[in-house]
Amino acid sequence: MLSRVADSLYWMSRYMERAENIARILDVNLQHVLDLPHREAAIIRKLWAPVLRSTGDETEFYKEYKEASSETVIDFLTLNENNHNSIVNCITFCRENARHVREQISDEMWEELNRFYLNLQGLTVKKILKQGADEFFKHIRSGSHLFQGITDATMTHGEGWDFIQVGKYIERADKTTRILDANEEVLQSPARNGDRATATLKLAAILRSCSAHSAYRRVYVAQIEERKVLEFILLNQQFPRSIRFCTHALDISLRKISGATEETYSNDAEKLTGRLHSELSYNGIDDIISHGVSATMDNIQLQLNNIGEAIYRKYMYFETPTTT
Amino acid sequence: MIGTMALLDKYQPEEFFDEMFEAPHKVRPHYMELFERIQALEPEEFEQRRQAVDASFLRQGITFTVYSDERGTERIFPFDLMPRIIPASEWEFLERGLTQRIIALNKFLHDIYHDQRILKEGLIPKDIVYGAKHFRPEFMNFNVPRDIYIHICGSDLVRDDSGTYYVLEDNGRSPSGVSYLLENRQAMKRAFPNLFDRIRVRPVDHYPEELLNMLKYIAPPSKANPTVVLLTPGIYNSAYFEHSFLARQMGIEIVEGRDLTVQGDRVYMRTTKGLQQVDTIYRRIDDDFLDPEVFRKDSVLGVPGLVRAYRAGNISLANSIGTGVADDKVMYYYVPQMIKFYLGEEPILKNVPTYLGSNESDRKYILENMPKLVVKSANESGGYGMLVGNKATRAELAEFKAKVQADPRNFIAQPILALSRHPSYCDGKFEGRHIDLRPYILYGEKITIVPGGLTRVALRKGSLVVNSSQGGGSKDTWVLSGDH
Numbered sequence: 001m002l003s004r005v006a007d008s009l010y011w012m013s014r015y016m017e018r019a020e021n022i023a024r025i026l027d028v029n030l031q032h033v034l035d036l037p038h039r040e041a042a043i044i045r046k047l048w049a050p051v052l053r054s055t056g057d058e059t060e061f062y063k064e065y066k067e068a069s070s071e072t073v074i075d076f077l078t079l080n081e082n083n084h085n086s087i088v089n090c091i092t093f094c095r096e097n098a099r100h101v102r103e104q105i106s107d108e109m110w111e112e113l114n115r116f117y118l119n120l121q122g123l124t125v126k127k128i129l130k131q132g133a134d135e136f137f138k139h140i141r142s143g144s145h146l147f148q149g150i151t152d153a154t155m156t157h158g159e160g161w162d163f164i165q166v167g168k169y170i171e172r173a174d175k176t177t178r179i180l181d182a183n184e185e186v187l188q189s190p191a192r193n194g195d196r197a198t199a200t201l202k203l204a205a206i207l208r209s210c211s212a213h214s215a216y217r218r219v220y221v222a223q224i225e226e227r228k229v230l231e232f233i234l235l236n237q238q239f240p241r242s243i244r245f246c247t248h249a250l251d252i253s254l255r256k257i258s259g260a261t262e263e264t265y266s267n268d269a270e271k272l273t274g275r276l277h278s279e280l281s282y283n284g285i286d287d288i289i290s291h292g293v294s295a296t297m298d299n300i301q302l303q304l305n306n307i308g309e310a311i312y313r314k315y316m317y318f319e320t321p322t323t324t
Numbered sequence: 325m326i327g328t329m330a331l332l333d334k335y336q337p338e339e340f341f342d343e344m345f346e347a348p349h350k351v352r353p354h355y356m357e358l359f360e361r362i363q364a365l366e367p368e369e370f371e372q373r374r375q376a377v378d379a380s381f382l383r384q385g386i387t388f389t390v391y392s393d394e395r396g397t398e399r400i401f402p403f404d405l406m407p408r409i410i411p412a413s414e415w416e417f418l419e420r421g422l423t424q425r426i427i428a429l430n431k432f433l434h435d436i437y438h439d440q441r442i443l444k445e446g447l448i449p450k451d452i453v454y455g456a457k458h459f460r461p462e463f464m465n466f467n468v469p470r471d472i473y474i475h476i477c478g479s480d481l482v483r484d485d486s487g488t489y490y491v492l493e494d495n496g497r498s499p500s501g502v503s504y505l506l507e508n509r510q511a512m513k514r515a516f517p518n519l520f521d522r523i524r525v526r527p528v529d530h531y532p533e534e535l536l537n538m539l540k541y542i543a544p545p546s547k548a549n550p551t552v553v554l555l556t557p558g559i560y561n562s563a564y565f566e567h568s569f570l571a572r573q574m575g576i577e578i579v580e581g582r583d584l585t586v587q588g589d590r591v592y593m594r595t596t597k598g599l600q601q602v603d604t605i606y607r608r609i610d611d612d613f614l615d616p617e618v619f620r621k622d623s624v625l626g627v628p629g630l631v632r633a634y635r636a637g638n639i640s641l642a643n644s645i646g647t648g649v650a651d652d653k654v655m656y657y658y659v660p661q662m663i664k665f666y667l668g669e670e671p672i673l674k675n676v677p678t679y680l681g682s683n684e685s686d687r688k689y690i691l692e693n694m695p696k697l698v699v700k701s702a703n704e705s706g707g708y709g710m711l712v713g714n715k716a717t718r719a720e721l722a723e724f725k726a727k728v729q730a731d732p733r734n735f736i737a738q739p740i741l742a743l744s745r746h747p748s749y750c751d752g753k754f755e756g757r758h759i760d761l762r763p764y765i766l767y768g769e770k771i772t773i774v775p776g777g778l779t780r781v782a783l784r785k786g787s788l789v790v791n792s793s794q795g796g797g798s799k800d801t802w803v804l805s806g807d808h
Contacts (some may be wrong), residue, residue, distance in 0.1 A: 001595055001596045001597075002577055002579065002583050002593060002594065002595055002596075003583070003594040003595060003596055004579075004580065004582065004583050004594070005577075006596045096559070099385070099559045099564070099568075100559055102385075102565075102568040102569075102572065103568045103569075103571045103572035103578055107384070110384070110385065111383050111384055111385075114383055114384070114385045115383055118382070118383075159596065257596070315596045
C-alpha cells in the first residue's frame with residue numbers, strides 16, 4: 001500500500017474518532033453545567049476550563065470569546081473554522097483524507113461520509129441549541145458509529161483496514177485520557193459525605209460520555225464510585241472504549257500490518273505499544289490513584305504520541321534507501 | 325393524455341439543426357421509441373427522477389472543483405436526463421473518421437520528432453512547429469514506446485445547420501470527461517431502467533478495461549505483469565474525481581508526485597512495505613509539471629528524474645511527452661493536409677474552415693470580420709481565451725483585435741457555426757440547447773473508441789460554449805446497434 005494512502009486512511013479514521021470524542025466531552029460537561037445548583041458565570045467558567053485545556057487551545061479561545069459559556073464553548077469546539085479540532089473541521093478533514101483515498105475505501109463508506117459532511121454545512125449554534133445540544137452530540141456519535149460500522153462491514157479487512165483501526169484506537173485512547181483528565185477533580189478523591197449525591201451525578205455523566213453507563217452497571221452492581229469508574233474506563237479488558245482495550249487492539253493491528261507474531265515486535269511502534277499495554281495490564285488501579293490521575297493521563301498521552309510518531313516514521317515517511 | 329400536456333408537445337426546433345426533430349412535431353426515426361416513452365411520462369414524474377439523479381450525484385461526490393474559490397468548492401456537473409442518440413451508420417462513419425485522424429496525428433508527431441519530412445516538403449512552415457508552445461525539441465530522435473504518441477485522444481465534434489459533422493479540436497494531452505460519460509450511463513440506467521429493454525443501446529462500461537489493456541501494452545517490454553499507476557496533481561485539481569474514478573475502475577494505484585521517487589533511472593512508489601517499481605504512468609499532469617529537473621523548476625507536482633527514467637526506457641508514459649504540439653489550434657488547421665500526406669487518403673471528417681493569424685490575408689479577414697467569427701487563442705482550453713464575435717462587446721472586440729495584432733501566430737478564427745441543438749430540460753420544460761460530442765479514442769495494440777462519447781450541452785439559452793466552467797452540462801450518449 002502507498003505510504004500516503006496509509007497516512008490518509010489513518011488520519012481519516014483519527015479525525016472521525018476525534019469528532020465523536022469531542023462531542024462526548026462537550027456532552028458530559030454540558031450535563032455538569034445543567035446539574036449546577038447556582039449558575040454563576042465564575043463557576044461556569046471554571047467548569048469549562050479543563051474542557052478547553054484538553055480539547056482545544058484555551059488562549060485561542062479567549063482571543064475570540066470574552067466569556068466561557070455553554071454557547072461560546074459549543075461554538076468554538078463544534079463550528080469554529082479557526083479551531084483546527086472543531087467537530088465540523090474534523091469531519092471536513094476526515095472527508096478530505098477520504099477523498100485522497102477514494103479508490104481505496106468502499107462506495108458505501110464514501111457516500112455515508114459525504115452525506116454526514118453535507119448535513120453539517122450551514123450549521124449555527126442557534127440551530128444546535130434549538131434541536132437540543134444533547135440531540136446534536138448524539139447525532140455526531142451516531143454518525144461516527146455508522147461510519148465505523150460501514151467500514152467494518154464493507155471494506156476488505158486488509159492492510160488499509162488495519163491502518164484505520166490503528167488511527168481509531170490511538171485517537172480513542174488519547175481522547176479517553178482527556179475525558180478522565182478533564183474530570184480529574186471528581187475522580188481523584190472520594191467526595192465528602194455531603195457531596196455524595198452530586199458526585200454520583202457527575203460520575204454517571206462521565207460514564208455516559210464514554211457510553212459506559214450500562215456496561216459499568218453490569219460489572220459493578222453497587223453504587224457508582226470514583227475508583228471503580230476509573231478502573232472501568234482505564235483497565236477493563238472487554239469494554240471497547242477502555243484505554244487498555246484500545247492499546248490491545250492497537251497492538252493486534254500493528255502486528256497484523258507488519259506480520260510480527262504475538263509477544264514479539266518488529267519496529268518501534270510495536271515495541272512502544274507493547275510496553276504501554278503491559279503497563280496497563282500489570283498496574284492495578286491503586287498504583288494509578290497513588291501516582292495521581294492527572295500524572296497518569298499525561299504519561300499515557302505522551303506514550304501515545306510517541307507511538308504515533310513511530311508509526312509515521314516506519315510507514316508514512318521514511319528515508320528512501322538508495323537502490324543498486 | 326388526460327387534459328395535461330405531454331413533455332414535448334410544445335417543443336420548437338426553430339431554425340437550427342435539431343438532433344431529435346426533423347421539423348416541428350416530426351421526430352427522426354432513431355428517436356421515435358425514446359420520444360414515445362418521454363411523452364408517456366407525467367411531467368412531475370420526470371422532475372422527480374431528475375431530482376433523484378442530482379441528489380445521487382451530490383451524494384456520491386461526482387463533482388468538479390471550481391477554482392475561483394480558494395477552498396475549492398465542489399459542484400456537480402449538470403446532467404440533462406434527455407439522452408442524445410446516434411444511429412449505427414452515423415457512428416460507423418464517425419469511427420472511421422476518428423481512427424483515420426488519430427493515425428495521422430501520431431504519424432505527424434513521429435515525423436516532426438524525427439525526419440521532419442512534412443516540414444522539409446514545405447507542407448507546414450517550420451517556424452509554426454518550432455514556435456508551438458508545446459513542441460519539445462529536447463525529444464528529437466527519441467523513440468517512444470511502441471511508437472505511439474497520443475494514446476488517449478478526445479476530439480470534439482460539432483454539427484452545423486445542415487447536420488454535417490466537423491472536428492472542432494483534438495485534445496491530445498490529457499483529455500478529461502470520460503468519467504462523466506460512464507457515470508451518466510449509470511445514472512440513466514437507474515432513472516429509466518425500462519428504456520434500455522426496448523432501445524438497443526451499445527454499452528460503454530468496458531472503457532476502463534480497454535484503457536488498462538492499452539497502458540499495459542505500452543509498458544517496457546521486459547515486464548510480464550507491469551505495474552500501472554495514475555499520476556494526479558491531487559485532490560484540488562478540477563478533474564480529481566475522474567482520476568480517482570478511473571484508478572478505482574482499473575484497480576490501479578492513484579499516485580501524486582510525492583509518492584514517486586527515481587533511483588538509478590527507475591521509478592518507484594513509496595509503499596508501507598518499501599519501494600515498488602512502476603512501469604507505466606497514466607499521467608494527468610501536463611508536460612510542464614512532470615519533472616522539475618527538465619521542465620518547470622518550480623513544479624511540486626512532478627517527480628525529479630522522471631524524464632531520465634523515461635529516456636532510459638524504464639518507464640512508459642501515456643500520453644507521451646510532446647504531444648501538445650498536435651493540440652495547438654494552429655496545427656489543427658493542417659490536419660487535413662497531414663491525412664493526405666501520411667496516409668494518401670482524403671479526410672473522412674471535415675475541419676471547420678479556419679483562418680490563421682499568421683497568414684497575412686487571413687489575418688486581414690479576421691480583423692475586418694471579427695463580429696462574424698469565433699476567435700481562439702492557440703493554446704487555451706476549457707472555453708477560456710476565446711471570443712464569440714456576435715456576442716462580444718465593442719471593448720472586447722477591440723481587445724481581441726489588439727491581441728491578434730500583437731501575437732498573430734497564436735490566434736485562429738472560425739466562422740460562428742449554428743451548432744446543432746437537442747431538446748434539453750431547462751426550468752421545467754424542454755427547450756433546444758446547443759451540443760457537441762467528445763468521443764474518446766484509445767490507441768494501444770489496436771484503436772478502440774467506446775461507442776458515443778460525452779455529449780456536452782450549453783445549458784444557458786443561446787450559448788455556444790459547452791464547457792463545464794462556462795455553464796455547460798452533459799447528456800448520456802446512445803449509440804444504437806441499428807439505425808432505429
